[in-house]
Amino acid sequence: MGDELDLLAPGDEAAAxxxxxxxxxxxxxxxxxxxxxxxxSDGDGVGDLEGVRQHLDHIASLGAEAVWLSPxxxxxxxxxGYDVSDYCDIDPVFGTLEVFDAVVRDAHxxxxxxxxxxxxNHTSEEHPWFVESxxxxxxxxxxxxxxxxxxxxxxxxxxxxxxFRAVGPAWTLDEHTxxxxxxxxxxxxxxxxxxxPEVERALHDTVRFWLDRxxxxxxxxxxxxxxxxxxxxxxxxxxxxxxxxxETIHDRLARLRQVVDEYPDRMLVGELWARDLPRFVTFLxxxxxxxxxxxxxxxxxxxxxxxxDFIDRFEAEAASVPGLWPSWFLENHDLPRVASRFGAAxxxxxxxxxxxxxxxxxxxxxxxYQGQELGLPDAVVPxxxxxxxxxxxxxxxxxxxERPSVAGAGAGFTTGAPWLPLVEDAERLCVAAQxxxxxxxxxxxxxxxxxxxxxxxxxxxxxxxxxxxxxxxxWVREGAGERYLAMVSFAATQRRPSFGPDLPEEGDxxxxxxxxxxxxxxxxxxxxxSELLVLEPGEGVLLQLPATG
Ligand code: GLC
Numbered sequence: 001m002g003d004e005l006d007l008l009a010p011g012d013e014a015a016a017x018x019x020x021x022x023x024x025x026x027x028x029x030x031x032x033x034x035x036x037x038x039x040x041s042d043g044d045g046v047g048d049l050e051g052v053r054q055h056l057d058h059i060a061s062l063g064a065e066a067v068w069l070s071p072x073x074x075x076x077x078x079x080x081g082y083d084v085s086d087y088c089d090i091d092p093v094f095g096t097l098e099v100f101d102a103v104v105r106d107a108h109x110x111x112x113x114x115x116x117x118x119x120x121n122h123t124s125e126e127h128p129w130f131v132e133s134x135x136x137x138x139x140x141x142x143x144x145x146x147x148x149x150x151x152x153x154x155x156x157x158x159x160x161x162x163x164f165r166a167v168g169p170a171w172t173l174d175e176h177t178x179x180x181x182x183x184x185x186x187x188x189x190x191x192x193x194x195x196x197p198e199v200e201r202a203l204h205d206t207v208r209f210w211l212d213r214x215x216x217x218x219x220x221x222x223x224x225x226x227x228x229x230x231x232x233x234x235x236x237x238x239x240x241x242x243x244x245x246x247e248t249i250h251d252r253l254a255r256l257r258q259v260v261d262e263y264p265d266r267m268l269v270g271e272l273w274a275r276d277l278p279r280f281v282t283f284l285x286x287x288x289x290x291x292x293x294x295x296x297x298x299x300x301x302x303x304x305x306x307x308x309d310f311i312d313r314f315e316a317e318a319a320s321v322p323g324l325w326p327s328w329f330l331e332n333h334d335l336p337r338v339a340s341r342f343g344a345a346x347x348x349x350x351x352x353x354x355x356x357x358x359x360x361x362x363x364x365x366x367x368x369y370q371g372q373e374l375g376l377p378d379a380v381v382p383x384x385x386x387x388x389x390x391x392x393x394x395x396x397x398x399x400x401x402e403r404p405s406v407a408g409a410g411a412g413f414t415t416g417a418p419w420l421p422l423v424e425d426a427e428r429l430c431v432a433a434q435x436x437x438x439x440x441x442x443x444x445x446x447x448x449x450x451x452x453x454x455x456x457x458x459x460x461x462x463x464x465x466x467x468x469x470x471x472x473x474x475w476v477r478e479g480a481g482e483r484y485l486a487m488v489s490f491a492a493t494q495r496r497p498s499f500g501p502d503l504p505e506e507g508d509x510x511x512x513x514x515x516x517x518x519x520x521x522x523x524x525x526x527x528x529x530s531e532l533l534v535l536e537p538g539e540g541v542l543l544q545l546p547a548t549g
Pocket of ligand 1: 079082083119185221222271333334
C-alpha cells in the first residue's frame with residue numbers, strides 16, 4: 001500500500017501542473033456514502049456520521065476528491081432519508097450538527113470535499129410545511145404542495161404514476177379535505193409545488209444553510225421532476241412528458257446556480273433521467289449544473305458496441321455545449337451492483353474491476369459508490385428482511401470492514417444487529433482482507449485513481465474511441481505530451497484485441513486490472529500492439545504510447 005499512497009502525495013499534483021488547475025469536481029472521483037450502511041459507531045445497527053468520520057482515511061486512500069453523503073436530515077425514513085422532515089438539521093440516528101461539522105472539518109483536512117444530497121422535489125409527509133398544507137383547503141401553505149380535485153370518476157386527477165412501480169398512481173386522496181395530493185415517489189413523499197415562488201425561496205434558504213456550514217456541493221435528487229405541467233395534463237402514451245422536465249426547469253436551475261455561485265468553488269451534480277442525450281446536455285450549460293448523472297449508460301447491456309456508441313454520441317452532443325464535462329457511474333444506492341448485474345462470482349468480479357478502470361479513465365468525473373472499490377456483489381436479502389418499497393435493499397448492504405471471524409457477524413460495520421444483511425463472503429471481501437491482498441479490487445482502485453491523479457492526459461486530456469476488434473472497447477487519451485491507449489474486454493472468454501494502422505506499433509503496459517497482474521509491482525513490459533497480450537474476461541489494460549508530434 002505504501003507506494004500507492006506515495007502516488008497520492010499532494011506534491012505530485014503540484015508537479016503535474018494542470019491536474020491541480022482543473023476544478024476539483026473534474027480532478028478525480030466523487031465517492032458516494034450511503035450513511036445507513038457505511039459504518040455504525042454506536043452499535044444500533046445503522047451507520048452514522050461518526051462512522052463516516054472514522055473512515056475518512058479509507059475514502060482519501062481511494063484517491064477520491066469528494067464525498068457525497070446520501071441524506072442525513074431528520075426523516076421518518078419511509079424512503080430512508082429521501083423523505084425529509086427538516087432540511088436544516090441532522091437525524092438523531094445519524095448524529096448531530098456538531099458531528100456533521102466535524103465530518104466536514106476532518107474531510108477538508110484530508111483534502112476531501114463534502115457534497116450533500118438535496119431532495120427538493122418532495123418532503124416527508126411529516127414536514128411541518130405539509131402538515132400545515134393538508135390541514136385545510138385555505139391554509140396559507142396549501143399551495144406549497146400540488147393539490148387537485150378528483151377526476152370525473154372520483155379517481156386520481158390524471159394519469160401520472162409514481163416512479164416506484166409498487167406504488168402505482170402518483171396521487172393519494174386526502175379524505176379530510178377531499179382533494180388528491182401528488183407524490184412522484186411514495187405517498188409519504190408529497191411533491192412540493194415549485195410553481196409557487198415562496199417554495200423556491202424557502203428551498204434556496206436550505207441551500208444557503210449548508211453552504212454557510214462549509215458544504216462544497218449538492219447532488220440534486222430527482223431534479224428533473226421539479227418542473228411539471230402546471231395544468232396537470234395527462235402524460236399519455238406518447239409525446240412530451242407532462243409530469244417532469246417541463247420548460248420551466250432551466251430557469252429554476254439557473255436561479256439555483258446563482259445561489260450556489262454566491263459561494264466560491266461550489267458544485268451542483270444532478271440526478272437526471274433525461275429523455276435523450278440532446279436534452280441531457282442542455283442541462284450542463286454554464287447556467288445549469290456542473291455535472292449530471294446520465295442513466296442511459298446504466299441501462300446499457302454488457303456490450304462493447306453499445307458502450308462505444310454511447311460514448312461517441314455523448315462526445316458528439318457534448319461538442320455543442322462549451323466546457324461540458326461528463327460524469328461516469330454504474331453504481332449507486334438505487335441500482336444493482338456491477339459484480340451481480342453483469343455476471344456472478346469470478347466473471348462478475350472481473351467485470352467490476354473493468355468498470356472501475358473504465359469510469360476512472362474515460363474523460364469525465366467518476367462516481368464510485370461505497371463498496372464498489374471492494375467489488376461487492378449485491379447481498380441476498382430474504383423476504384422477511386426486505387425493507388425498501390422499490391427492491392433496492394441488495395445494493396444497500398452494509399460495508400464489511402473486518403473479517404467476521406475476527407469482528408463477529410457485524411464484520412466491523414456494527415457491534416449490534418445490522419439493519420440489512422451483509423454480503424455473503426464478507427470474510428474474503430471485507431476491507432481488512434483486501435488490505436492484506438495485493439491483488440485485491442481495493443488495491444486496484446487505488447492504483448487506477450493514483451494514475452489518473454498524476455496524469456494530465458488521463459484526468460483532463462482529449463479522448464477518442466478506436467477500433468479494437470469484436471467485444472473490446474478501446475479509447476485513446478492525450479494531453480500535456482502524454483498519450484495512452486485504454487481498453488476493456490467485454491468478452492466472456494479470453495480475447496486478443498486487434499488495432500487499426502493509425503495507432504503506433506508499440507506501447508508500455510502501465511496497468512492491467514486482472515488480479516494476476518495487480519499483485520505485481522512496477523511497470524509492465526513493452527508490447528507490440530499487433531501481438532498484443534490476450535485480455536482476460538472483463539479486463540482493462542492501460543498502455544502508454546509514444547507521444548505524437
Ligand atoms: C432518487 C434517489 C432515490 C429516492 C428517490 C426519491 O432517485 O436516488 O433513492 O428514492 O430519488 O427521493
